[in-house]
Amino acid sequence: MFQVILKAIARTLTLEENCFLNEHGEGAMTARFNFYPSCPTPERVFGLKPHGDGTTITMLLQDKEVEGLQVLKDDNWFKVPVIPHAIFVNAGDLVEIMSNGIIKSAVHRVATNSDRERISLAVFCLPNPDAEIGPLNELINADRPQMYKKVKNYSELFFQHYQLGQRPINTVKL
Numbered sequence: 001m002f003q004v005i006l007k008a009i010a011r012t013l014t015l016e017e018n019c020f021l022n023e024h025g026e027g028a029m030t031a032r033f034n035f036y037p038s039c040p041t042p043e044r045v046f047g048l049k050p051h052g053d054g055t056t057i058t059m060l061l062q063d064k065e066v067e068g069l070q071v072l073k074d075d076n077w078f079k080v081p082v083i084p085h086a087i088f089v090n091a092g093d094l095v096e097i098m099s100n101g102i103i104k105s106a107v108h109r110v111a112t113n114s115d116r117e118r119i120s121l122a123v124f125c126l127p128n129p130d131a132e133i134g135p136l137n138e139l140i141n142a143d144r145p146q147m148y149k150k151v152k153n154y155s156e157l158f159f160q161h162y163q164l165g166q167r168p169i170n171t172v173k174l
């Protein structure tokens, strides 16, 4: 399914539909269930701290009753509504890099809830660890010079910085 999404993004940018997939290769998908217990002090405790995903694409099945996911836009946090059985698609840092910054990897976080627990299922799409991922040549020009270095095995960089509360994408900006 992520292939369909990457093709759709390419078409949106009026590019050849396989251009992102050619960079990405077959890649790998990992899945994680997130369980957020109820928390008596939600104003003081995050379920998941603010981060951008270190993926190409993340597909997320949210809890069908309990909200919690919030996305940062223009310095404001917006709640993602609960839509039962809908899949929330998030562009990760690697799409931001490949698109030379045109598609943004949204910073998001998860709030806790004082009386309800919450569960979600995230599927993370990643390129092969040895694939070199960089801005597409088609998206580099005089008006928009190359904005990111090429990266390899971004997951490793991601986790090093995540622990420190930093965004790894800031370390590969030119």
Ligand SMILES: O=C(O)CCC(=O)C(=O)O
Pocket: 032, 034, 048, 053, 060, 062, 068, 069, 108, 110, 119, 120, 122
């Ligand atoms: O639980 C959620 O709604 C979001 C999970 C998430 O952002 C993640 O696993 O990276």
Ligand SMILES: [Fe+2]
Pocket: 051, 052, 053, 058, 108
């Ligand atoms: Fe995330």
